[in-house]
Amino acid sequence: MKETPPIKAPDAIVVSGDVVQGVALNHTDYKAEIDKQYSAAHDFLVQLTDRLLGGDRTKVVIVPGNHDIDWNVAYEAMEQIEEGDNFPTNLPTALHEPGSPYRWDWKSCRLYKIKDKIGYANRLASFWKFFENFYGDFDGLLKVRPWSDANLYSLDEKRIGVAAFNSCTGNDCFAFHGEIPREAIAQAHLDLTDRGPWRLQIAVWHHDVEGPPNRTDYMDLDIVRGMIGRGFRLGLYGHQHRTQITPTHARLYDEETMVIASAGSLCAGRKELPTGALRGYSIVEIADDYRSARIHVREMNVANLFSRAVLRDFSGASYVDMEWTLPVDAAGRPLDVTAEERVAILRQAEDALNRDLNPVRALGLLSGIDVAGDEFARKLTVEAAIASGDPKTVIGVVSIPTSQAELIHVVDAYANIGKHEIAETQLQEHSARLGLTQLLQEEILSKIRMKKWNLK
Numbered sequence: 256m257k258e259t260p261p262i263k264a265p266d267a268i269v270v271s272g273d274v275v276q277g278v279a280l281n282h283t284d285y286k287a288e289i290d291k292q293y294s295a296a297h298d299f300l301v302q303l304t305d306r307l308l309g310g311d312r313t314k315v316v317i318v319p320g321n322h323d324i325d326w327n328v329a330y331e332a333m334e335q336i337e338e339g340d341n342f343p344t345n346l347p348t349a350l351h352e353p354g355s356p357y358r359w360d361w362k363s364c365r366l367y368k369i370k371d372k373i374g375y376a377n378r379l380a381s382f383w384k385f386f387e388n389f390y391g392d393f394d395g396l397l398k399v400r401p402w403s404d405a406n407l408y409s410l411d412e413k414r415i416g417v418a419a420f421n422s423c424t425g426n427d428c429f430a431f432h433g434e435i436p437r438e439a440i441a442q443a444h445l446d447l448t449d450r451g452p453w454r455l456q457i458a459v460w461h462h463d464v465e466g467p468p469n470r471t472d473y474m475d476l477d478i479v480r481g482m483i484g485r486g487f488r489l490g491l492y493g494h495q496h497r498t499q500i501t502p503t504h505a506r507l508y509d510e511e512t513m514v515i516a517s518a519g520s521l522c523a524g525r526k527e528l529p530t531g532a533l534r535g536y537s538i539v540e541i542a543d544d545y546r547s548a549r550i551h552v553r554e555m556n557v558a559n560l561f562s563r564a565v566l567r568d569f570s571g572a573s574y575v576d577m578e579w580t581l582p583v584d585a586a587g588r589p590l591d592v593t594a595e596e597r598v599a600i601l602r603q604a605e606d607a608l609n610r611d612l613n614p615v616r617a618l619g620l621l622s623g624i625d626v627a628g629d630e631f632a633r634k635l636t637v638e639a640a641i642a643s644g645d646p647k648t649v650i651g652v653v654s655i656p657t658s659q660a661e662l663i664h665v666v667d668a669y670a671n672i673g674k675h676e677i678a679e680t681q682l683q684e685h686s687a688r689l690g691l692t693q694l695l696q697e698e699i700l701s702k703i704r705m706k707k708w709n710l711k
Contacts, residue, residue, distance in 0.1 A: 258563065260574070262538055262551055265307050267410050270300070271493035271518050272320025272422075272461030274385065278327065280428055285327045286381075293385040300389065313395040316408050318419045320461040320493060321472070323382040326428035332374035333358065333367040342366065358429035367429060378427060398446060404439035407446055414545070416453035418443040418487070422460040422474055433462025433474035433494070437481060444485035452595035454545040456582070458487040463495045463517060483513040486582035486590070489548060490515035491539070496523050497532040498552045498564065500575055514577040516550055535564060545592075547578040597624055604635055614642035618652075637661055646671040656681075659689050666699060675707040 256262065275292035278285040300315065308314050336342055336357075343349035346366070349357050356369040369375050383401035390399060397416075398407040404424070408417040420443070424434040447456060458479075466473040472494075479490060490513055499517040519535035520527065528534070534555040541548045551574040552564035563573035581589040600620050607617040617639040626632035637660075640652040646668035656662035662685050669678035679700065686696050 260549075263540065265538065267314040267316065268300075268303060268308065269459055269491050269518070270315070270317045271459055271491055272318050273322040273493060273520070273523075274300075274317070274320070274382065275322060276524075277322040278325065280326050280330055282327065285325065289325055289381050293381055297385055297389060311395075312390055312393050313408070314410060315389075316406075316417055316419050316459055317386060317389070318406075318459050318461055319379055319382045319386075319421055319423050321423060321426050321431065321433075323379060324423060324426055324428075325378045325381055328380070329375060329378040329427035332369055332371040332378070334370045336366040336368050341368075354425070358427065360429050375427070379421075379423065397450065404436055405443040405446075407443065407450070409450075411454075411541075414454040415457060415541070416447045416451060416455075417457045417459060418447060420458065420460040422462045422492075431472035433460070433472070435460060435474070435478050437478070440478070440481050440485065452592050452599055454592050454596075455489065455541065456485075456487045457489045457491065458482045459491045461492055461494050463492060463499070464515065479513070479515065483511050488513050488579040488582065489539070489541075491518060492516075493518050493520070496520040496528050498535060498537065498566070500550055500577060510580070511583065512578075512580045514548065514579050516577075519552070519554070533564075534561075536561070546581065547576060549574055549576050600624055601632060601635065604639070608635065608639050608642060612642075614639040618643065618648070633657065637664065656685050656689065659691055659695075662686070662689055662691070663699065666703065670703045670706045675703055678703045 274296045275289065277292075278288050282288060300317075304310055304312055304315055343357065343366075346357075346359070349355060350359055358367040358369070359365075360367060379402075387401045390396065395409075397409040400406065404421050406419045408419060409415070410417060418440075420435045420439060422433040422435045424436055426432065426434070447453065460474070462472070462474040464474050464476045464479055482490065492515065495517055496519065497517065498519045501515055516537060516539070518537045519532070521534060521536050523534060536553050538551040538553065539548050540551070552566060553561045553573075554564040555561050556564075565571050566573065566575065569575045582592075584590055600623060604617040604620040607613045607620060618636070621632065621636045621639065624632065626636050636652050637649075640649045641664055643649075649664055649668040650672075653661045653665040653668075656665055662681065666678045666681050669675070669681060682691075682696060682699055682703070691699075
């Protein structure tokens with residue numbers, strides 16, 4: 256907070272993969288070693304959560320990375336294919352087909368094939384065990400479960416929806432690329448839509464989305480474009496061990512924009528860090544209108560102390576401000592998320608009143624929106640106040656009646672709490688404006704006086 260610009264305390268933590276270093280092939284006791292690494296990672300992340308988030312693990316987002324894959328488990332699920340009858344006639348095509356079971360090892364120049372699909376899937380078993388142990392029985396998680404291609408989180412008092420993707424599909428000791436099943440992105444979009452609306456949708460994954468021709472360990476940018484088309488506007492990833500922040504476009508340039516940011520590596524050693532890169536992490540400050548973010552980059556410059564980074568791509572600044580476009584509907588119109596939130600609240604309030612017979616909850620929901628000028632919202636509020644059975648609640652809601660029915664209810668409420676003079680004054684002040692007939696006025700006045708007489 257003493258820096259310029261100041262940085263507020265965090266509200267959530269995102270771990271974008273590579274929770275552990277992993278274990279090389281043919282390690283003597285690889286299971287014990289990887290369990291040891293995850294135990295250390297668990298303790299570290301629990302401490303961070305306790306210190307920064309008051310121990311609330313529902314505000315921690317975790318995805319797996321390629322280092323989380325147990326290479327030895329993957330290798331044990333494969334068999335070597337000798338040249339002959341079982342050797343593919345077109346090896347390059349066979350290797351790069353979607354979901355291909357073939358793997359080529361450049362070190363030994365040997366071909367392998369996945370023979371045990373269940374065993375192969377268990378290459379992430381240690382990660383998912385760590386994942387399950389970390390969250391335990393914590394309540395408040397949106398849709399989070401081990402072995403999922405997409406876990407969903409709710410942050411910022413249900414204003415931000417997060418889809419945390421596993422980008423390690425098909426990744427193992429011989430295949431280093433990143434991939435997220437397209438159906439997982441589509442399903443995550445549908446699930447978030449059902450639980451929304453959201454002011455902002457964030458996607459988290461591990462692999463980067465660009466690389467030189469001699470590298471194969473990145474993810475197809477088209478996968479990210481699929482996220483943009485489904486309303487995701489901020490993407491957070493890891494993998495490349497260095498900070499990179501870019502706006503990414505879908506469809507026509509500048510029509511839909513998503514900001515994607517690589518977080519650098521908090522604990523990587525010198526062998527993993529690219530030339531000139533330092534250990535680091537990022538702090539993402541999202542603007543109050545949910546249309547931009549300031550991304551601060553922290554690096555380990557002196558001893559083991561983290562301080563402001565010097566970003567060469569941004570004139571030596573330690574932060575960068577990035578904007579994205581509003582999500583659009585099927586007709587290309589910007590979505591009015593505030594209006595969607597209002598509709599969602601009205602639906603919840605209507606269900607609370609009419610289905611659950613809980614007018615107090617309905618009133619609580621309606622108190623968060625402005626019902627003035629909205630005939631349906633005001634009518635619902637008045638009905639909930641009447642159903643609560645509390646005359647003071649009715650008086651608080653109907654301060655100035657806007658219909659004959661409201662006037663009758665507020666006059667009755669004043670009479671019920673012994674404020675008979677105020678009841679008569681309300682009747683006299685608003686009857687003409689609201690068009691009450693003389694006969695109806697006299698009937699209401701008679702009821703007020705009857706209650707006054709009974710009270711005496």
